[in-house]
Amino acid sequence: NAGVTQTPKFQVLKTGQSMTLQCAQDMNHNSMYWYRQDPGMGLRLIYYSASEGTTDKGEVPNGYNVSRLNKREFSLRLESAAPSQTSVYFCASSDLPRDRGPENTEAFFGQGTRLTVV
Amino acid sequence: SQQGEEDPQALSIQEGENATMNCSYKTSINNLQWYRQNSGRGLVHLILIRSNEREKHSGRLRVTLDTSKKSSSLLITASRAADTASYFCGMDSSYKLIFGSGTRLLVRP
Numbered sequence: 001n002a003g004v005t006q007t008p009k010f011q012v013l014k015t016g017q018s019m020t021l022q023c024a025q026d027m028n029h030n031s032m033y034w035y036r037q038d039p040g041m042g043l044r045l046i047y048y049s050a051s052e053g054t055t056d057k058g059e060v061p062n063g064y065n066v067s068r069l070n071k072r073e074f075s076l077r078l079e080s081a082a083p084s085q086t087s088v089y090f091c092a093s094s095d096l097p098r099d100r101g102p103e104n105t106e107a108f109f110g111q112g113t114r115l116t117v118v
Numbered sequence: 119s120q121q122g123e124e125d126p127q128a129l130s131i132q133e134g135e136n137a138t139m140n141c142s143y144k145t146s147i148n149n150l151q152w153y154r155q156n157s158g159r160g161l162v163h164l165i166l167i168r169s170n171e172r173e174k175h176s177g178r179l180r181v182t183l184d185t186s187k188k189s190s191s192l193l194i195t196a197s198r199a200a201d202t203a204s205y206f207c208g209m210d211s212s213y214k215l216i217f218g219s220g221t222r223l224l225v226r227p
Binding site: 004031033035037041042043044045048050056058059088090092094105106107108109110111112 | 122124151153158159160161162163166206208213214215216217218219220
């Protein structure tokens with residue numbers, strides 16, 4: 001199994017350009033997440049999707065949009081990139097159940113997309 | 119701002135010593151998870167403790183949770199050079215998984 005796959009691995013954008021980061025998981029997980037990690041910092045949640053068809057804002061959603069295309073795929077779009085969005089972006093998935101049962105499981109992460117906006 | 123804070127921010131120990139990292143959080147949680155990150159790669163899950171548990175062990179890892187103080191600790195016993203990495207606590211609440219600021223651990227051979 002591939003787990004969580006992110007594309008691309010590296011990207012350089014000019015200020016004002018747009019792009020979409022792709023994420024796919026093959027573990028049939030309900031929940032998917034997008035995070036950004038700035039140098040020497042922890043991960044900050046941008047958006048998450050608790051299940052197919054739903055998306056919600058995380059800690060730092062401004063400047064981003066997401067689409068939960070189907071159960072496997074969760075994309076992150078930058079409509080007009082800014083230098084402040086230079087970061088490493090991680091996608092993750094987990095099998096948190098819809099009805100919050102007693103069994104909760106860990107998140108699995110992709111290898112990250114290193115984005116530089118110049 | 120992040121919902122979780124970890125201390126210390128950085129920790130340097132000798133191989134064979136124990137390493138303790140602490141995590142404090144602000145909201146109620148369903149569970150708390152600890153992850154490891156090597157050199158900017160994706161996080162890897164280490165251990166999960168549910169909100170109704172107080173202590174859990176896995177190999178050389180021991181995690182405690184005090185929901186009244188909204189805090190958790192991760193103990194790595196008999197550390198090895200290969201344990202050098204960043205460690206993050208993740209707070210699971212309301213379908214969200216929020217991470218702390220991390221502890222950078224250096225284990226000197």
